[in-house]
Amino acid sequence: MKSFYIYRMALRNISRNRKRTLLSAVAIALAVMFICFMRSYITGMWDNVRDNVFAFQSAHVKIVNKDFIKEEKLMPLDLSVYGYEKDYTEVMKLVKNVKGIKYIFPRTKFGAILNLKGKWENLMGFALDPEREAPVNPLKYKIVKGRLFKKYAPGRHEIVVGEVLAQELGVKVGDKLTMMSKTAEEGLGHMTFKIVGISSFGVPEFDKLFFFVDLSVAARFLKMEHEVMELGIYLDDMDESVPVAEKINKILESRPDNPYIAQAWENQSGGQYYNWFAMADNIYNIVYFVFLVLASLVIINTTMMVIYERMKEIGTIAALGMRGASIVKLFFYEAVIISIIGSFFGIVAGGALSYLMSQSGINIAKLTGGSLSDIAISNMIYPYFGLDLLLFAFVFGVVVASLCAFIPASKAARIQPVEAMKGVL
Amino acid sequence: MKKCIVSLLTIIFVSFLAQNIFALTPEEILNKVDDNEVFDTIKYSGVMTIKKGSRRRPRVKTFQAVARGKDKAYIEFTNPGDRGTKYLKLGDELWIKGTYAERADKISGHKLRDSMMGSDYSYEDTMDNEKLVDRYKATIAGAEKVSGHDCYELDLEAKVKEITYARLKIWVDKEQFVAMKIQYFALSGMLLKEMTVDKVKKINERYFPIKVRMVNKQRKDSYTLFEMKSIVLDEPVSESMFSKQQLEK
Numbered sequence: 001m002k003s004f005y006i007y008r009m010a011l012r013n014i015s016r017n018r019k020r021t022l023l024s025a026v027a028i029a030l031a032v033m034f035i036c037f038m039r040s041y042i043t044g045m046w047d048n049v050r051d052n053v054f055a056f057q058s059a060h061v062k063i064v065n066k067d068f069i070k071e072e073k074l075m076p077l078d079l080s081v082y083g084y085e086k087d088y089t090e091v092m093k094l095v096k097n098v099k100g101i102k103y104i105f106p107r108t109k110f111g112a113i114l115n116l117k118g119k120w121e122n123l124m125g126f127a128l129d130p131e132r133e134a135p136v137n138p139l140k141y142k143i144v145k146g147r148l149f150k151k152y153a154p155g156r157h158e159i160v161v162g163e164v165l166a167q168e169l170g171v172k173v174g175d176k177l178t179m180m181s182k183t184a185e186e187g188l189g190h191m192t193f194k195i196v197g198i199s200s201f202g203v204p205e206f207d208k209l210f211f212f213v214d215l216s217v218a219a220r221f222l223k224m225e226h227e228v229m230e231l232g233i234y235l236d237d238m239d240e241s242v243p244v245a246e247k248i249n250k251i252l253e254s255r256p257d258n259p260y261i262a263q264a265w266e267n268q269s270g271g272q273y274y275n276w277f278a279m280a281d282n283i284y285n286i287v288y289f290v291f292l293v294l295a296s297l298v299i300i301n302t303t304m305m306v307i308y309e310r311m312k313e314i315g316t317i318a319a320l321g322m323r324g325a326s327i328v329k330l331f332f333y334e335a336v337i338i339s340i341i342g343s344f345f346g347i348v349a350g351g352a353l354s355y356l357m358s359q360s361g362i363n364i365a366k367l368t369g370g371s372l373s374d375i376a377i378s379n380m381i382y383p384y385f386g387l388d389l390l391l392f393a394f395v396f397g398v399v400v401a402s403l404c405a406f407i408p409a410s411k412a413a414r415i416q417p418v419e420a421m422k423g424v425l
Numbered sequence: 426m427k428k429c430i431v432s433l434l435t436i437i438f439v440s441f442l443a444q445n446i447f448a449l450t451p452e453e454i455l456n457k458v459d460d461n462e463v464f465d466t467i468k469y470s471g472v473m474t475i476k477k478g479s480r481r482r483p484r485v486k487t488f489q490a491v492a493r494g495k496d497k498a499y500i501e502f503t504n505p506g507d508r509g510t511k512y513l514k515l516g517d518e519l520w521i522k523g524t525y526a527e528r529a530d531k532i533s534g535h536k537l538r539d540s541m542m543g544s545d546y547s548y549e550d551t552m553d554n555e556k557l558v559d560r561y562k563a564t565i566a567g568a569e570k571v572s573g574h575d576c577y578e579l580d581l582e583a584k585v586k587e588i589t590y591a592r593l594k595i596w597v598d599k600e601q602f603v604a605m606k607i608q609y610f611a612l613s614g615m616l617l618k619e620m621t622v623d624k625v626k627k628i629n630e631r632y633f634p635i636k637v638r639m640v641n642k643q644r645k646d647s648y649t650l651f652e653m654k655s656i657v658l659d660e661p662v663s664e665s666m667f668s669k670q671q672l673e674k
Contacts, residue, residue, distance in 0.1 A: 115530045178526050185506035186475065186484055186543020190523020190530065220525060223506050296565060 006326055010333035025342035027302035028397050031295035034348025036393035037383070038291045040354035042284055044383035049153050049280065052203055055137050056126070056210075058265040058273050059105075059232030060241045061089060061248065066261045068229070071166070072269065075111050077184040080180055080227040081260060087226035091260060092340075095251055100244045103160040105133050106228040108218050111209075112181040116169060123165070123179070124209045125227075127218030136234050139199060139212060146173035146197035152216035159217075160197035162207035170197055183223040191221045201381045231419070233262070241265055292396070299397065300404040303335055307408040314412040315420025328406065335405030336398065343397030347390045358385040437605075451563035454577055457602035458595075459556040466493045474650040475544045486542055495554045507573040508541065513672045514552040522672050529672050537587060545618065545641040545649040547591055560585055563595060570652045571605040572621070574598045590617065594637040599626060601632040616642045623650075628658050 014021045027266050054060065062222060068079035083090035085237035092104050108127040113120050130148055139160070140148050149158035161171070171177065173195055181189040193213070200207055219225045235244055248262035266274040315329060322330070361380040449457075468491050469574040476483040486507055492498035498514040509524035519537060532539075538550045557563075562580035569578050576596035583591050591612040595604045603625050609618040624636035635656060639650045665671055 120536070163550060176527065178530060179524070179530055180521070180530060183545065184505065186477070187502070187507040188488070188521060188523055190510070190521060191525035307631035350426050 001331065003349070006122055007333050008327045010330055010337060013330070013334055014337055020309075021338055022340045024302050024306055024401075027298050028339050028342025028401050029344075029346035029349065031298045032343045032349035032393045032397035035291060035295045036347055036350025036389060037353050037357075039236070039288065039392065040350075040358065040383040040385060040389055041381070042288060043359065043389075044101060044283055045361065045364075045381050046280055047384060048381055050277065052201070052206070053273060054234075054238070054265065056206065058268050059230075060235045060238045061097070061233040061245045061246065061262050061264050062268060062421040063231040063233065063252070063260050063262045064229070065259055067259070069166045069261070069263075075109070075229075077108075077110060077224065077229065078186060079223055079228050080108075080184060080224060080396060081106075081231055081347055082227035084255060084396070088228050091252075093231075094255075095248045095262075095359065096264060098244060098247050100237065100240050100247075101233055102236050103132075103136060103234040105129065105136070105232045105234075106215060106230075107232050108215065108222065108224060110181055110222055110229070112179045114169075114177060114179050116295075121169070123211055125179075125181070125218065126210050126212050127215045127222075128212065129215050130212075131404045136232075138201075142199045142201050143197045144200045146195070149196050149217070151214050155222075157191055157193045157217050157221070158196040158214070159193040160199045161195055162210050163198050163200040164204055164208040165211065166198050168208065173198060179221075181222060183221075184227060185223045187223065188222065189221045191217075193217075220228040238265075240388065242267075295396075296400045296404075299339075303401050303404050304408050307331055307412065311420050313395060315415075315417045318413075318420060319417035322363050324413045328409045331405050331409035331412075332402060337397045339401030342401070343394045346397055347394050350393055351385070351390050354383050354389065355385045357383045434567050435670065440455065449577075451565050451579055452558060454565075454575050454597050454602065455556075455558040455561070455581075456565050458597055458604050459558055461633060462554050462604070463495075463554055463604055465659045466658065466662045467491070468655075468662065469639060469653040470655045472650075472652045472654065473542065473544050473546075474652075475542075476542065476649070477644065477647050481490070481621075484543060485605075486544075491662055492552075492554060493662050498552050498554070499666050500551070502542070509544075510626070511672055512541075512548075512552075513667065515667065519548050519552065520669060520672055528671060543648060545639040546642070546651070547589070550639075557581065557593075557595075560588060566594070568599075569596060571596045571598075571622075575600070576605055598625075598632075603632045603634055618642060624652075626656070628656055631658070633658065 051067065063081060065079040065081060068076065071079065081088045081091055088106055092106070095101070096104055105128065108125075110125045112123045112125050114123055128137065128139070130137070134140060142161065144163060146160070149157060149160055159177070161169075161177075166172065169177070176192050176193050178190070178192045181190045193211075199212065213221070215228065233244075233248075235241060245262040245267070246266040252258045252260050252262065317330075318327065347366070361381075361382045364381050469489075471488045471490050473486045474483050482508075485504060486502060487504045488500050488502045490500045492514075496514070496516050498512070499514040502508060502510040511522045513520040513522075513529070517533065519532045521532055532548060533565065539547060541548045541551050544571065560583060562584050563579045563581050565577060566580045567578045569576055569627055576598055579595050580599060581595060583592040587640075590609040592610040592614070594608040594610070596606040597603070598605050603622060604620075605622045607620045608616055609620070615632040619640045619642060621638050621640075622634040623638055624634070625632050626635045627633075633656065635653045637651050638648055639651060650669070
């Protein structure tokens with residue numbers, strides 16, 4: 001029998017029993033919607049973690065003092081990037097033309113302590129140039145009260161503190177904080193800062209621990225006027241981090257007694273970030289696989305049930321002369337048509353949900369009661385939305401539904417018409 | 426012949442008596458050390474040269490210091506990197522004020538045991554001016570030469586509970602009664618630091634160590650050379666030096 005006739009028969013069968021068709025299509029649509037949204041949510045969540053780590057911690061490549069790596073946990077400020085003769089900008093100029101580098105930002109992260117009514121609070125300072133870092137570091141968009149700090153001027157030492165930290169310290173915009181830190185000269189840094197802004201990155205870990213300050217202010221506080229702790233490098237393509245770091249190291253090593261090293265994010269902190277992301281990817285894949293299995297089970301169950309339920313019909317059409325491959329084709333076409341319809345509505349619903357959530361965000365702190373407060377995930381997760389997401393979910397729905405129609409249909413095609421009519425399989 | 430033997434025996438007996446009757450007790454040795462090293466007031470210009478492991482270069486820090494008794498001390502750093510950093514000790518409290526701070530901060534408790542300005546001295550070490558004899562019970566462990574000086578070797582056990590170093594081992598110059606070397610031990614018996622005197626100066630009839638080297642035995646290749654210049658001992662010092670107002674100026 002020609003495929004065209006079988007196709008027309010399949011269409012007629014679909015419209016003949018609308019309830020049955022609707023049941024199959026709805027099951028497929030729900031499964032596709034679920035897969036679409038879960039992929040959107042999980043991708044959004046891990047993208048969020050990666051963005052936070054790359055923006056605050058690792059950059060794509062970092063240039064640091066070689067000796068700093070050995071004592072990284074102690075954050076020794078005297079093992080800095082101080083240039084060769086003048087200051088750290090010499091190192092920036094030396095490597096800025098390496099192919100693949102998009103931005104180089106001087107940064108200093110440092111520990112500080114705050115005497116709060118006799119109790120010492122440990123804090124982390126992040127000194128940066130916010131204007132220069134704007135394309136990567138979203139600090140200026142994260143100010144929820146007040147404004148961004150200004151550069152140093154005599155008597156002007158401005159900071160932005162994290163929202164959670166401000167709440168814990170009971171301070172507000174306009175208040176002053178006096179902090180201490182060890183300086184690069186191993187001396188005592190002691191400065192009174194004026195809070196000009198409160199930031200909220202939505203990452204409880206950061207918002208509780210970090211305060212932000214202009215590099216020019218930190219330079220006075222830490223006695224680091226010509227040096228910084230690291231040069232954070234962002235690339236056109238972050239997957240090129242290892243070869244770009246190698247190129248930078250070749251240039252750095254061309255200087256006699258070079259004290260610096262470029263490290264791709266994969267190799268930083270003993271591969272900590274890489275291992276962490278690899279583990280996260282594995283978890284992601286396992287979780288997503290479980291979701292795929294669950295969604296597939298819904299589709300398989302519905303599709304097979306519908307075919308088994310039509311055993312007598314298969315026996316009848318076989319008795320009328322339709323045989324083997326034609327019967328399989330008939331049910332396959334039916335499954336493909338229903339799965340296309342179901343998957344379409346599935347991606348419309350799942351896509352709409354993902355898009356809306358990607359705009360409004362999901363407050364997971366509220367959903368989890370704040371239980372994720374110790375990891376680098378923002379309170380607000382913005383699910384991912386993209387055409388690849390819709391395409392994947394659509395193909396998934398069609399392929400799973402169509403393939404699982406084969407199994408009962410080919411079995412049915414092999415049995416005698418009489419047995420099929422009796423409903424024996 | 427008989428007379429000769431009697432005379433010889435007499436000499437031996439007398440010198441034995443002299444050695445035992447006129448020998449100093451450990452407390453007397455400590456008292457003599459305290460008489461030399463514990464002051465009523467002091468003013469000096471200090472230089473600390475700090476070497477830490479494989480760091481780029483030794484750090485040199487200069488400062489002016491004034492102290493009265495065991496309770497009051499004021500230090501102001503003058504080297505470019507730390508200019509304006511001030512410390513004030515008032516009893517058990519240590520106040521700190523940096524160049525860019527609008528108010529002083531108090532350091533107390535375990536923070537006093539932190540390194541001062543990255544040196545091998547803790548805040549407590551630098552502000553210490555208490556008599557050894559008040560805090561430690563001494564026993565003589567022997568005699569040894571240190572840097573060419575004949576020294577008594579004393580073991581000191583803490584008499585008081587709340588003390589940073591539970592045990593000291595000190596080598597006291599037999600002539601000048603200056604502690605030429607001190608080893609500082611934790612309660613566990615672990616050697617924490619070792620101080621050796623490089624230079625002693627006679628000031629107002631007392632011998633005062635003016636150049637000492639402190640080695641932190643818990644850090645590799647780390648030492649601090651502490652030198653005092655223009656020392657003035659036991660001269661009147663203005664009380665206003667030791668006020669918080671002066672510190673926060």
